[in-house]
Amino acid sequence: MPKLHWSLFGRRERPGEQPQRYPESTVKLLRNTSLADRLQQQMQEGWPAGVLFFDIVHFFEFEQLYGEVLAQRVIELLRNALDEKVPDFLPDTEILAVENLWGDDFAVVFVPPGEPNRSRLSDLAVALKVALQHRLNQDVLRVTGQGLELHVGYALLPPRAGGWGNGGLEKRLYAAVREAQQVAKGKLDLETLQLLDEFRGILDRRLITVVYQPVVNLASGTVLGWEALARGPEDSHFRTPDVLFNFAEEAGLLFSLERVCREQALHHLGELAPAQKLFLNIHPRTICDPNFTRGETMQLIRELGLEPYNVVFEITERHNVGDYTVLNRTLEHYRSQGYLVAVDDVGTGYSGLQAIAEIRPNFLKVDMSLVRGVDANPVKRALLETLVSFADKIGSAIIAEGIETRAELVTLLTMGVHYGQGYFLARPAHPKPDLVPEIGQFVGRNCRGCNGYHRSHPIGGLAEPALQVEPSTLVEDVKGMLNDNEPINGVVVVDRLRPVGLIMRHHLDRLLGSHYGVALYYHRAVSQVMDPAPMVVDAETPVAMVAEAAMNREKPKLYDYVIVTRDGSLAGVVSVQKMLDFITRWQIELAKGANPLTGLPGNIAIEREIEIRGGRGESFSLAYADLDHFKSYNDRYGFENGDRLLLLVARLITRAIRRYGRPSDFAGHIGGDDFVIISTPERIERICQAVVRCFKRLVKDFYRDEDRRRGAVHAPDRDGRVKEFPLVAISMGIIDCAGACDARAVAERAAEVKRYAKTVPGSKYVRDRRGQNLTWN
Numbered sequence: 001m002p003k004l005h006w007s008l009f010g011r012r013e014r015p016g017e018q019p020q021r022y023p024e025s026t027v028k029l030l031r032n033t034s035l036a037d038r039l040q041q042q043m044q045e046g047w048p049a050g051v052l053f054f055d056i057v058h059f060f061e062f063e064q065l066y067g068e069v070l071a072q073r074v075i076e077l078l079r080n081a082l083d084e085k086v087p088d089f090l091p092d093t094e095i096l097a098v099e100n101l102w103g104d105d106f107a108v109v110f111v112p113p114g115e116p117n118r119s120r121l122s123d124l125a126v127a128l129k130v131a132l133q134h135r136l137n138q139d140v141l142r143v144t145g146q147g148l149e150l151h152v153g154y155a156l157l158p159p160r161a162g163g164w165g166n167g168g169l170e171k172r173l174y175a176a177v178r179e180a181q182q183v184a185k186g187k188l189d190l191e192t193l194q195l196l197d198e199f200r201g202i203l204d205r206r207l208i209t210v211v212y213q214p215v216v217n218l219a220s221g222t223v224l225g226w227e228a229l230a231r232g233p234e235d236s237h238f239r240t241p242d243v244l245f246n247f248a249e250e251a252g253l254l255f256s257l258e259r260v261c262r263e264q265a266l267h268h269l270g271e272l273a274p275a276q277k278l279f280l281n282i283h284p285r286t287i288c289d290p291n292f293t294r295g296e297t298m299q300l301i302r303e304l305g306l307e308p309y310n311v312v313f314e315i316t317e318r319h320n321v322g323d324y325t326v327l328n329r330t331l332e333h334y335r336s337q338g339y340l341v342a343v344d345d346v347g348t349g350y351s352g353l354q355a356i357a358e359i360r361p362n363f364l365k366v367d368m369s370l371v372r373g374v375d376a377n378p379v380k381r382a383l384l385e386t387l388v389s390f391a392d393k394i395g396s397a398i399i400a401e402g403i404e405t406r407a408e409l410v411t412l413l414t415m416g417v418h419y420g421q422g423y424f425l426a427r428p429a430h431p432k433p434d435l436v437p438e439i440g441q442f443v444g445r446n447c448r449g450c451n452g453y454h455r456s457h458p459i460g461g462l463a464e465p466a467l468q469v470e471p472s473t474l475v476e477d478v479k480g481m482l483n484d485n486e487p488i489n490g491v492v493v494v495d496r497l498r499p500v501g502l503i504m505r506h507h508l509d510r511l512l513g514s515h516y517g518v519a520l521y522y523h524r525a526v527s528q529v530m531d532p533a534p535m536v537v538d539a540e541t542p543v544a545m546v547a548e549a550a551m552n553r554e555k556p557k558l559y560d561y562v563i564v565t566r567d568g569s570l571a572g573v574v575s576v577q578k579m580l581d582f583i584t585r586w587q588i589e590l591a592k593g594a595n596p597l598t599g600l601p602g603n604i605a606i607e608r609e610i611e612i613r614g615g616r617g618e619s620f621s622l623a624y625a626d627l628d629h630f631k632s633y634n635d636r637y638g639f640e641n642g643d644r645l646l647l648l649v650a651r652l653i654t655r656a657i658r659r660y661g662r663p664s665d666f667a668g669h670i671g672g673d674d675f676v677i678i679s680t681p682e683r684i685e686r687i688c689q690a691v692v693r694c695f696k697r698l699v700k701d702f703y704r705d706e707d708r709r710r711g712a713v714h715a716p717d718r719d720g721r722v723k724e725f726p727l728v729a730i731s732m733g734i735i736d737c738a739g740a741c742d743a744r745a746v747a748e749r750a751a752e753v754k755r756y757a758k759t760v761p762g763s764k765y766v767r768d769r770r771g772q773n774l775t776w777n
Helices: 022-031 033-044 059-066 068-089 118-144 165-184 190-204 241-250 254-267 296-303 324-337 352-359 378-394 406-415 437-446 475-484 505-512 517-521 543-551 576-593 603-615 630-637 639-660 684-702 705-710 743-758
Strands: 049-056 095-102 105-110 150-157 209-217 223-231 277-282 311-316 340-346 363-366 397-400 467-469 490-495 498-504 536-538 562-566 569-574 619-628 666-671 674-679 712-716 722-726 729-738 764-767
Touching: 033 165, 049 059, 049 068, 049 118, 049 165, 059 068, 068 095, 068 105, 068 118, 105 165, 118 150, 150 165, 190 241, 190 254, 209 254, 209 437, 223 241, 223 254, 241 254, 254 277, 254 296, 277 340, 311 324, 324 340, 324 352, 340 352, 363 378, 378 397, 378 406, 406 639, 467 475, 475 490, 475 505, 490 569, 498 505, 498 562, 498 569, 505 517, 543 576, 569 576, 603 666, 603 674, 603 729, 603 743, 619 630, 619 639, 619 684, 619 743, 630 639, 630 712, 639 666, 639 674, 639 684, 674 684, 684 729, 684 764, 705 712, 729 743, 743 764
Parallel strands: 223 277, 277 311, 311 340, 340 363, 363 397, 467 490, 536 562, 729 764
Antiparallel strands: 049 105, 049 150, 095 105, 209 223, 490 498, 562 569, 619 674, 619 729, 666 674, 712 722
16 A cells, blocks of 8 residues: 655634635645546546545634644644554555645545445444544543544545546545535535535536526616526426525535536526626625636626626625625725626625625615515515615615515605516516516606606707718727817717717727827727717607616716617717706706695796697697695694695605606696696596595595594685585596697686586596587596
8 A cells, every 4th residue: 555645734714814725725635746647547437536534523622722732742643543544444445645634624535445335435434433533532531631522524526537627626626525524514414415416417517597587677667687597407406596505505516506607697698788787696705716706707708798897796695794804805806897796685684784884785686575565564665765765875776676566566666766676577587588568668657756857858859969980980080080079079980870889089098098009099990999889869768768877887988978869860969967967957947946845846847848848749638636625624624734635636646647647747736736737648537537536535534533424524614604615625627738839828728627627526537628518527
């Protein structure tokens, strides 16, 4: 039998440092050239190697109690015991190495005799444990008066046709030592080990499938990106993700599993729009793994034509991060390359607020336990509203997970939650599922802040003429054009009137200012240096939607021009600054004229809305609403309760518009108990119907029991005489407008129809149909 190979190496971890034990040790094992060569030969011959692991139970406490000198002596005794006993228990066996891996941890690598199996290895490990403990305690008992116990574990290093190569062999040896260690610690039993072979086969053959679930922008109804979700083979124990990942963590193969999942997610992703994202779930410890930081993900995304800003690492809160210093250092490395970061499972994991404060994520993914039933749970609503406000303040965005009902979605929309994900929006699928058009339209209709002129104003109204060149134009000519047109900061590359690219002044200057930049690019076609995927929008797209999408672009392109088209042809360009200035000016004007009680736009904004729609030649409908017997209610219950009733009307109107109207619909508050709704002719009645129906039901809650039962109140009339008045009702008059309309004439017609409505008792709406009798409901 060859002489046993020994080496003592490894360093003690510093405080706060993640232990990196076996990767270093296995590298040193493989630096034993004869061991590496022999293991490769074993792999090629289709024969496994055996690994045994040994350590001393509670050795750290022993060292603290008896001191480092005696502890080192015990390690030497264990080494001598192994030197003596291993050959006895492995006769006629080729022992490839015996290593002191770290402190009191030892490993033996050998060629198993006969047909290898885990049951025989288990028997060998138990027998060796008894023999080694007896040999070790012969000396230890004499010195300390107490005996020591050993952990013993085992593993097989499986073969692979053609061998593993040095890098692959290192990882396999590391995994085998880890497996043996976990057996020794009692974390893996024989049944688990039998499943381990099946699990490794899944990883080796890349049998992981990936499904994709969209993350939806709740302000526009568009898809922000997709979360990649891993699934095991349908006919295996590991088909569900919970079993798959829990087993991988227990078996010490989490890094390997996540690597396969990342590869599969990227390879099967398909095309992404330039600003769309792929969300990848990453364990906090995985992201700090040296194998992860070698640039494997970067290489994959480059091969697929993606950029780092297309990838979001989701750090799950279900696992304790432990050392944020190491994690933050690693995350900064990825952020500097352009990757984005999300904290997953917010609300269920370890130290949630600390994780958010330390990681400073781009996205906060709220766990479905806080989202399910949010429409009926005021505590959950309060928590989510707080998180939305918090996210806005730290420059992050909320993604609500697990949306499964329409009511949940509507509630999240009204609270201003930024993004959503769940079965109601789309189920996970492969290939990437398209968002059902009805869902996108529903979200767009119901999004918060749908009122306001800036929502309905099309981006085409802000477009300015653009400098344009053909793809074959030389860079030097483009540079000259920009120099001759100093205020203009970009040039659109056009092929037969259709935009195919964009070159911004600052990007071009940075390119030409680089080392050899002029020599490399100055005489090339602009198509070689342009951005081939700029942001292009149709001229009729609302300004606010374009501004929001533009500000969600990756940082290097954040302030690039937005290209505007009509029927696919170039119509002009708009800068982000111009969009934001427009929205800010309108919000200031709106705030000046907004009703101080309800916050709805006032008279000036209402008149302007009518004039703009008329000026564009739109067909629209206007509903004029006020409250019947509101004065008697104020006299009976006071102005404070009267204000509460007016706020109810404002909420009912805005809610009805969100549910049944369009993003461009408008709600205004003239003053007192008078309100205005502007929508399309085909939607206005449904909106009014919803307002009337809800008001009838809810207004009773504003009365005392005796008035509610009587259906009337006693209050003074205009002459001061006390008389009985019915409960407050809402009357709504609808008129239709087509083409140019004068705001004053519209107001007079609407007031006339509303007065007619007030002649009919109860809550109702009336529509003016010229040439027909007035109709009501």
